[in-house]
Amino acid sequence: MSRESILTSVGIDIGTTTTKLVISYLTLTNVMPGSRIPRIEISSKSLFYASEVRFTPFLDRETIDEKGVRQIISEEYQKAGISPEKIDTGAIIITGESAKKENAEKLVHALAEFSGDFVVATAGPELESIIAGKGSGAEEISRRDRCICANVDIGGGTTNIAYYDNGTCIGNACLEVGGRLIEVDLLSHKIKYMAKASRSIAEALPCSNINSESHETQQKGIETILAQMVKSVDEVLFSENPSEITRVLTVNNDLPGVLPQKLVFSGGVSRYIYQKNMRDWWVHGDVGPLLGEAYRMGRAYNTFEVIPGAETIHATVMGAGIHTVNVSGSTVTVQKDCLPVRNIPVIIPEIRNGHYDWISPSQRFLDSLHTCVAFGIPVQDQLDFQSIDELTEIIAKQLPQIPSSPKVIVMEQDVAKVIGQGIVKRLGNIDLVCIDGIRAFTGDYIDIGKALAYAEALPVVVKTLIFNHK
Amino acid sequence: MSMEDNIKLIVEQVLKEIAVTEASGKGTSAGTSTGGSVSSAWTSAVAGTAASSPWNSGVGASVYDDADAEDLSTVDLQTQLLVPDPKNKELYLDMKKSTSARIGVWRAGPRPMTQTLLRFRADHAVAQDSVMGEIAEEDAAKYNMVYVKSQCRDKDEYLTRPELGRVLDEDSIRKLEKECEKKPQVQILVADGLSSKAMEANIPDLYPAMLQGLQSMGIRVGTPIMAKYARVGLMDSIGEVIKPDVCVNLIGERPGLGTAESMSAYIVYNPRADVIESERTVLSNIHKGGTPAVEAGAHIAALIKKILDAKASGVNLER
Numbered sequence: 001m002s003r004e005s006i007l008t009s010v011g012i013d014i015g016t017t018t019t020k021l022v023i024s025y026l027t028l029t030n031v032m033p034g035s036r037i038p039r040i041e042i043s044s045k046s047l048f049y050a051s052e053v054r055f056t057p058f059l060d061r062e063t064i065d066e067k068g069v070r071q072i073i074s075e076e077y078q079k080a081g082i083s084p085e086k087i088d089t090g091a092i093i094i095t096g097e098s099a100k101k102e103n104a105e106k107l108v109h110a111l112a113e114f115s116g117d118f119v120v121a122t123a124g125p126e127l128e129s130i131i132a133g134k135g136s137g138a139e140e141i142s143r144r145d146r147c148i149c150a151n152v153d154i155g156g157g158t159t160n161i162a163y164y165d166n167g168t169c170i171g172n173a174c175l176e177v178g179g180r181l182i183e184v185d186l187l188s189h190k191i192k193y194m195a196k197a198s199r200s201i202a203e204a205l206p207c208s209n210i211n212s213e214s215h216e217t218q219q220k221g222i223e224t225i226l227a228q229m230v231k232s233v234d235e236v237l238f239s240e241n242p243s244e245i246t247r248v249l250t251v252n253n254d255l256p257g258v259l260p261q262k263l264v265f266s267g268g269v270s271r272y273i274y275q276k277n278m279r280d281w282w283v284h285g286d287v288g289p290l291l292g293e294a295y296r297m298g299r300a301y302n303t304f305e306v307i308p309g310a311e312t313i314h315a316t317v318m319g320a321g322i323h324t325v326n327v328s329g330s331t332v333t334v335q336k337d338c339l340p341v342r343n344i345p346v347i348i349p350e351i352r353n354g355h356y357d358w359i360s361p362s363q364r365f366l367d368s369l370h371t372c373v374a375f376g377i378p379v380q381d382q383l384d385f386q387s388i389d390e391l392t393e394i395i396a397k398q399l400p401q402i403p404s405s406p407k408v409i410v411m412e413q414d415v416a417k418v419i420g421q422g423i424v425k426r427l428g429n430i431d432l433v434c435i436d437g438i439r440a441f442t443g444d445y446i447d448i449g450k451a452l453a454y455a456e457a458l459p460v461v462v463k464t465l466i467f468n469h470k
Numbered sequence: 471m472s473m474e475d476n477i478k479l480i481v482e483q484v485l486k487e488i489a490v491t492e493a494s495g496k497g498t499s500a501g502t503s504t505g506g507s508v509s510s511a512w513t514s515a516v517a518g519t520a521a522s523s524p525w526n527s528g529v530g531a532s533v534y535d536d537a538d539a540e541d542l543s544t545v546d547l548q549t550q551l552l553v554p555d556p557k558n559k560e561l562y563l564d565m566k567k568s569t570s571a572r573i574g575v576w577r578a579g580p581r582p583m584t585q586t587l588l589r590f591r592a593d594h595a596v597a598q599d600s601v602m603g604e605i606a607e608e609d610a611a612k613y614n615m616v617y618v619k620s621q622c623r624d625k626d627e628y629l630t631r632p633e634l635g636r637v638l639d640e641d642s643i644r645k646l647e648k649e650c651e652k653k654p655q656v657q658i659l660v661a662d663g664l665s666s667k668a669m670e671a672n673i674p675d676l677y678p679a680m681l682q683g684l685q686s687m688g689i690r691v692g693t694p695i696m697a698k699y700a701r702v703g704l705m706d707s708i709g710e711v712i713k714p715d716v717c718v719n720l721i722g723e724r725p726g727l728g729t730a731e732s733m734s735a736y737i738v739y740n741p742r743a744d745v746i747e748s749e750r751t752v753l754s755n756i757h758k759g760g761t762p763a764v765e766a767g768a769h770i771a772a773l774i775k776k777i778l779d780a781k782a783s784g785v786n787l788e789r
Contacts, residue, residue, distance in 0.1 A: 035734075035754040037761050037769050146561055331769050385675040385764050389682075417768035418679045425686035 004029050004043075007459065008082070010090035010116060011321020014056055014069060014108075016097035017156030017180045017286075018268065020317040021051040021076045023087075028327060028457075038330040040457035045322045049080035053313060056098060064094075064101050066110065073115055087116030089449055089459050091320040095128045096178065097157025097195070120324065120342070120447050120461045125174030125251050127463060128316060129153065129160035133169065135319025136266035136309035143167030150237065150260035150304070153315060154269035154291065156180035157195070158251065159233055163260055173236050173253040175246075177229040179269045179288025182222060186285045191218060197249055201225045204245050226291050230298040237300045263304040265295070266315035273301070274308055328448075329437035330457045333420020338406035338431040339458070340449045346376040346410060348442040355394055361442075362402050372404045376440050377411035377419075388415055392422035399427065406431035410438045410446065438462060542585075542592040552576040552583065570728045570759060593727045600722075600730035601629075603666030610696035613677065615660065616649050618642035618708075622699035636703030638711070646695070646711045654692025656684060656774055657714035657741075661700035663734075665722030671731035672756055675763035676720065676770075683771025689778065702736050702750070709741025716777055717741040718770065723754065732757040735770050739783040749784040751777060 007026040013019065029043035057068030077083065092115055094108045112121035122131075133139050133151030142149035142164035153160040159177040163170050176197035183193040194202065205224055232246040239257045242250065265273045272292025281289050295301055311318050345365040349356035358375050365373050375395060380387065399407050407430060409419065420434035433448060440446060440462050449459035548566050551574045556562050566574055575586045582590070602625060610617035619642055620635045622628040628635055638646070658680075660673060684691055692714055697704055705719040716739055723732040733756040738745055751773060756766040777783045 035752045037753065037766070146558070146564075331765055331772075383675075383762055383764055385678045385767075388764055389678075414762060414765050417772065418683070418764050421679075421683040421686040421768050421771065425682055 007088040007325070008048075008086055009321050009325060010087045010092075010119060011317045011319070011324075012073065012090075012092040012111070012115060012119075013317035013320055014064070014092070014094045014098050014111075015155050015268075015316070016095070016158070016178060017056060018053045018313070019056045019069065019072055020053055020314060021049075021073065022047060022314065022317050022321040023049040023080050023082060024318075024322050026089075026322070026325065030330075038457075040327050040330055042325070042327060047318075047322075049076075049082075050314065051076040051079070058101075062102055064098060064103055064107055066103065066107050069107070069111060070114060073111065084114065084116045087119060089119070089325050089461075090116060091120040091122055091131070091324040091461065093122045093128060093131060093316065093320045095125075095158070095160075095316055096155045097176075097180075099124060099128075120463075122320075122324075122463060125158060125160055126172055128158075129162035129172040129174060130169050131319035131324065132160055132266055132316040133162040133164060133264075133319070134323035135311050135315035135317070136264050137311070138162070138262075138264040138266075138309065139164045139167055139169070139323075140310075141262060141264065141307060145262070147261040148258060149262040149264060149307075151264045151266060151309070151315075152233070152237070152270075152300070153267040154178065154265065154273075154295070155267045155316075156286070156288070159267075161233070161236065161255065163255055163258070170258075171255040173255050174251040175229075175233055175236060175249045176251060177233055177249060177291075179284070179291045180286045181229075182225070182287045184282055184285055184287070186282060189219075189282055190215065191222075192285075198225055200248050201228050201245060204228075204248075222287060222290065223294070226287060226294040227297070229291065230294045233295075234299045260304055263300060263306050264309040265306070266309045266312055268313045269295070270309070270312045274312070324461050326438065326460045326462060328435040328458045328460050329414050329416060331414065331417035332436065332456055332458065333417055333424065333432060333434040334451060334456075334458070335406075335424070335429055335432040338433060339451070340447065341372060341406065341408065341433070342447045343445050344372050344374045344408055344447070346374045346440040346442065346444045346446060348376045348378065356391075358395075358398050359401055362404075366403065372406065372408065373402065374408035374410050374440075374446060375399070376442070377409065377413075379412055380415075383413065383415065385418075388418055389422060392419050392426070395419070396423050396426040399423065399430075406433050408448070409434040410440055411436045412439045435460065542589050543596050545589070547572065547589070552585070590727065596730045597725035597727065600665045600667040600725045603662075605662045605666050605669065605696070605698055609669075613660075613673070613694065613696070615694040615696040616645060618645060618695055618697050620697065620699045620701070620704055620707075625699070628699040632701055635699055635701035636707060638704065638707045642697075643711055646708065650693040650695065650712055652692075653713050653715075655690040655715045655778060657692045657705075657708065657712050657717045658694040659697060659700075659705050659708055659717060659719045660694065661697045661702075661704060661719055661721040663700060663702070663721035664724040665730055665732070667725070667730050668722030668733040668757070669720075671758075672733045672763040672766075673720065676733070676756065676767040679764045679767025680771050681767075683768045684774065687771065687775050689771075689775065703745075705736065705738060706741050706743055706745045709738070709745075710743055714741065715739065716774055716783070718774060729757050729759060732760065733763075735766070735773075737770070737773060737777055737783055739777050739781060739786075747784075749786065751783045751787055 005028050009024050009026050011022045024045055024047045026042050027044040028040050030038040031041050032039045054072050057065035059065045092108055092112050094104045108121045112119045132153035136151050138149045138151035143166055146166050148163055148165045151162045155178050157178040159175045162172040181195040181198040185192050202225055232249050235242055235246050236253055269288045269292050272289040273295050347358050347361050349358045350361055362373050414436050416434045416436035438460055445463040447461040451458050551562055553574050553576050562574055576583055607617045619639055621637050621639045622634045702719060702721060705717045709717050719736040721734055723734050734752055734754045737751045738749055755761055756763055780787055
């Protein structure tokens with residue numbers, strides 16, 4: 001029996017401007033000695049292939065070109081010399097402005113299936129901020145230095161902020177601030193396109209008819225708009241009362257009212273924050289480099305300790321490819337072939353008459369979209385057999401009352417095997433997945449992959465969408 | 471009479487005398503009364519013997535009334551930081567939480583602090599108590615287990631003659647033949663081994679969890695057995711009598727300074743007199759700070775299923 005096994009993981013980031021793909025190897029090792037219950041951990045992560053930064057293909061400004069994206073993915077798989085069947089896990093994420101395009105949701109799920117058996121589809125600014133912060137190393141810095149570290153990921157269409165406190169994400173925010181919200185002509189440097197967000201800033205500031213102005217006035221106008229963008233981000237970072245413009249730019253904001261000690265910039269624009277002495281401001285035909293410059297003048301850059309991240313433009317794709325997968329505990333109960341399962345909402349029980357009740361909170365999730373829910377078991381103070389047996393009895397009574405198939409139970413404490421066996425004893429051989437080592441809260445969605453080659457552990461992805469858990 | 475027994479007698483005599491002096495002269499401290507009752511040359515020799523030999527620790531405890539003294543071994547070492555004014559206390563405590571090693575204990579010059587040293591000795595005493603603890607027939611009755619014994623007559627013989635701890639005595643063999651179901655799929659044996667405390671601490675949670683697991687997989691369990699003065703190999707001797715497919719021995723591990731409550735489960739397919747050690751599958755470190763008893767029970771049940779299916783245990787199972 002080998003003590004190690006390797007997962008091939010893919011990360012695909014379809015952004016406002018660019019699309020990136022990475023393939024990496026995750027080594028899973030049993031870190032316990034032979035006479036102990038195995039504990040599988042991801043012991044090393046190594047990058048095997050990183051694609052070039054490709055432009056995201058669009059049919060028009062509102063529709064992503066699905067065929068084009070498929071084309072990119074197959075080309076990159078081919079260049080990497082790997083087929084979709086060889087991909088064990090990973091995540092595909094549509095980020096920034098792209099996530100708001102009409103066909104984003106449908107597209108990302110279709111692409112996930114196309115990209116491999118257990119590739120997770122994700123979209124939305126909340127996840128994007130967390131994933132970027134993991135990829136840039138902000139999460140790791142907060143854990144290593146035991147501090148609050150903010151990650152500010154500036155892409156083409158959005159700026160995603162996530163705060164990490166000692167390795168845990170404590171909040172995030174997203175603003176429509178990005179390097180490609182204004183496009184300029186490569187030669188004449190005249191404004192070619194202004195996205196809605198930059199138009200609203202222009203209208204609020206005294207440069208509303210910027211398009212018709214002369215060249216110099218246009219330059220000034222751009223600088224004013226960019227300065228306002230950074231000012232808005234600063235307001236959010238410093239937890240200040242948002243101005244009218246900031247409110248318009250904010251997509252979501254649930255940052256806690258605390259200030260970070262350290263700050264990491266990532267995303268395509270961050271390159272121009274770290275890299276000084278730019279020569280050609282218009283190299284991309286957009287205002288990305290100028291936005292970087294504006295950030296450097298901003299308050300956040302000059303107040304917090306700015307730390308160069310491990311990745312800049314690749315932060316999100318690395319986060320998606322390398323940092324999304326967790327491994328469950330190895331003492332789990334899994335009956336029959338009911339895996340993988342995707343996008344299952346975790347139900348944290350309500351307390352009714354002194355007992356846990358999963359039934360009523362489940363009702364909100366069981367609709368035409370979700371046929372499966374996971375019972376989340378809160379952390380227990382008492383782990384003696386009697387207490388666990390009583391808990392199992394309650395679960396076993398409620399499980400058959402929801403139409404979910406398979407029956408999924410997740411918990412953090414290492415008791416999945418005993419609870420699973422207790423349920424099998426009571427309900428017989430039903431389709432059951434009972435796993436531990438997973439921290440999940442109400443509002444989280446989870447994906448569970450097939451059991452790893454030699455261990456009982458399972459790859460699990462927790463998609464956290466809500467912060468400030470009590 | 472051997473030299474050792476001779477000393478034992480003398481020490482017992484002296485301790486009795488101390489007890490008498492203690493009772494009559496209330497208010498005098500233990501130290502002075504010891505010094506007063508026996509000649510000073512003897513005191514040091516006797517004190518040394520009494521402290522280091524386990525068979526006297528019980529007697530000593532009844533003599534010195536230390537009911538008011540703080541029980542050092544109850545302090546949670548992993549949350550106790552003795553470093554004065556640490557630069558980053560939270561990080562230090564985090565590190566302590568991740569290990570049971572004695573870090574962050576500070577020092578007095580090049581030596582450990584009194585508190586640290588006393589704690590060390592207190593933990594050593596707990597370990598010794600655990601080895602010397604005895605299980606009784608009532609313990610077996612609590613779980614409806616058949617109570618048996620190895621060929622050892624007492625604890626001393628158990629500690630000095632390991633080979634006797636691996637074989638059942640005649641009475642026990644007869645008892646098993648009379649009271650136990652023969653040829654079950656699984657024979658459960660609970661043994662004191664080197665820590666009776668391990669049994670007390672883990673069996674109440676581990677045993678029912680394991681039974682539930684076996685039951686959920688439809689495995690037939692024989693009459694459970696509890697054994698005194700037992701070594702791991704006693705399961706082989708029991709295998710000869712019961713002839714189960716698999717025998718599992720839940721046995722107290724040799725206690726250390728970290729915990730005295732650690733238990734192991736040894737599992738053997740086709741247990742018999744000539745089992746070789748590589749045929750044993752083992753799950754170790756079952757205690758609060760290691761593998762929790764409840765989950766260990768569930769895991770052992772799954773291991774037994776795997777062994778029954780493979781018809782092999784130990785190294786043979788991994789092939």
